[in-house]
Amino acid sequence: MSETTPPLGRRERKKAATRQALADAALRLFLEHGYDQVGIKDIAEAADVSTTTLFKHFSGKEALVFDEDDDQEAALVAAVRERPDGQSVPAALREHILRTRIDVIADPAFAPFRQLVMGTPALRDYGHRIWMRHETALAQAIAEDTGAPQGDPACAALAHFALEALAVARGQDDPRKALDAAFDLLAHGWHALPGCTRSDP
Amino acid sequence: MSETTPPLGRRERKKAATRQALADAALRLFLEHGYDQVGIKDIAEAADVSTTTLFKHFSGKEALVFDEDDDQEAALVAAVRERPDGQSVPAALREHILRTRIDVIADPAFAPFRQLVMGTPALRDYGHRIWMRHETALAQAIAEDTGAPQGDPACAALAHFALEALAVARGQDDPRKALDAAFDLLAHGWHALPGCTRSDP
DNA sequence: GTAAAAAAGTATAATGAATCAACTTTTATA
DNA sequence: TATAAAAGTTGATTCATTATACTTTTTTAC
Numbered sequence: 001m002s003e004t005t006p007p008l009g010r011r012e013r014k015k016a017a018t019r020q021a022l023a024d025a026a027l028r029l030f031l032e033h034g035y036d037q038v039g040i041k042d043i044a045e046a047a048d049v050s051t052t053t054l055f056k057h058f059s060g061k062e063a064l065v066f067d068e069d070d071d072q073e074a075a076l077v078a079a080v081r082e083r084p085d086g087q088s089v090p091a092a093l094r095e096h097i098l099r100t101r102i103d104v105i106a107d108p109a110f111a112p113f114r115q116l117v118m119g120t121p122a123l124r125d126y127g128h129r130i131w132m133r134h135e136t137a138l139a140q141a142i143a144e145d146t147g148a149p150q151g152d153p154a155c156a157a158l159a160h161f162a163l164e165a166l167a168v169a170r171g172q173d174d175p176r177k178a179l180d181a182a183f184d185l186l187a188h189g190w191h192a193l194p195g196c197t198r199s200d201p
Numbered sequence: 202m203s204e205t206t207p208p209l210g211r212r213e214r215k216k217a218a219t220r221q222a223l224a225d226a227a228l229r230l231f232l233e234h235g236y237d238q239v240g241i242k243d244i245a246e247a248a249d250v251s252t253t254t255l256f257k258h259f260s261g262k263e264a265l266v267f268d269e270d271d272d273q274e275a276a277l278v279a280a281v282r283e284r285p286d287g288q289s290v291p292a293a294l295r296e297h298i299l300r301t302r303i304d305v306i307a308d309p310a311f312a313p314f315r316q317l318v319m320g321t322p323a324l325r326d327y328g329h330r331i332w333m334r335h336e337t338a339l340a341q342a343i344a345e346d347t348g349a350p351q352g353d354p355a356c357a358a359l360a361h362f363a364l365e366a367l368a369v370a371r372g373q374d375d376p377r378k379a380l381d382a383a384f385d386l387l388a389h390g391w392h393a394l395p396g397c398t399r400s401d402p
Numbered sequence: 403g404t405a406a407a408a409a410a411g412t413a414t415a416a417t418g419a420a421t422c423a424a425c426t427t428t429t430a431t432a
Numbered sequence: 433t434a435t436a437a438a439a440g441t442t443g444a445t446t447c448a449t450t451a452t453a454c455t456t457t458t459t460t461a462c
Binding site for chain 1: 379
């Protein structure tokens, strides 16, 4: 669906292996000693390459932790395009994010990784940034779906807020409940909330 | 309203002067040559202080560009608390943000500054981060206003989205229109939009 | 009014991420 | 097989930021 498919040459195989060795070494060391306690040099040494080689594979220290997920964007767009009949766009996005980004991380096996990322500002920010990269693609998919013009501000807003909903949810005690609250707001608006007195149309 | 009020000692006066000299020199140099072309050393020299002194006044290179606005948060909270009768929370926030963060910047005199910040990823991100710092205070103000419990996820979501609306608006051709679209979404929900077929309750 | 404390500032060196330039080895291919 | 492209290496270099140890200024308390 993307690159040179199955027949990888020896070259690309070795390249991928080096890259993987770097990512593995980095994650292991970060989990063992903490992100700030591990230097680029340590990682390169552990993977038995030079630091310059490391930077040819990864754009920076934080990138070592995140797999550059190409499919993630496709899945997000598909969640909108191929949602079941009768399901609204916000509902489709809520379910997709809940399934792929909240429930998965809730697995106790991911706890140390989760703790590493959320406990390191540089990693939290970087993760958030690459997640938000899907904003324009998602906005476009929503616009197409609803027949709105390219770059319609309402679609752009929904796309942005839907992606941000993940950050909101993660900052709360009960992420699932918080995600529901955020998407209820996006679906029905603040005026639809119970304790919303003093409102004007 | 905050610090040692009028009677500033010589010490604090000089300190403030040094700080201002640094901020002025930084902004001037950044505007002249671009953020990445100016080093910390250049700024310190222009303000005639050592680089160590610079870092005693500012937490980092990006902070030189932004006045650490203490009142900003107070104004945001006040916009919710002291809004006119009959105005909803989203409407109050929309107006406040439009007035203090969109219309002001639209002044052509701010164009170079605006261009500097928006054209420099490090500055754009930093500015966004300090703006989002008001999230919890705003969420609390909203919760108090509506009688919701502390840390209510719907209030947290509204606070987050309302602040993010600024970023959405700035990324569009017509920021004012985009801000309206974003706040319409927050106020009335996606289901209230015209081209919103295939929706479920 | 002076002495001690607190705070601002300086110089210098170190760390750590990221980049640059020049070179070697490996792999693929014409 | 020759050769070009890509992977990797070495070593130096830049730049923001921090640490250490020192000097000067201003305040405050006696």
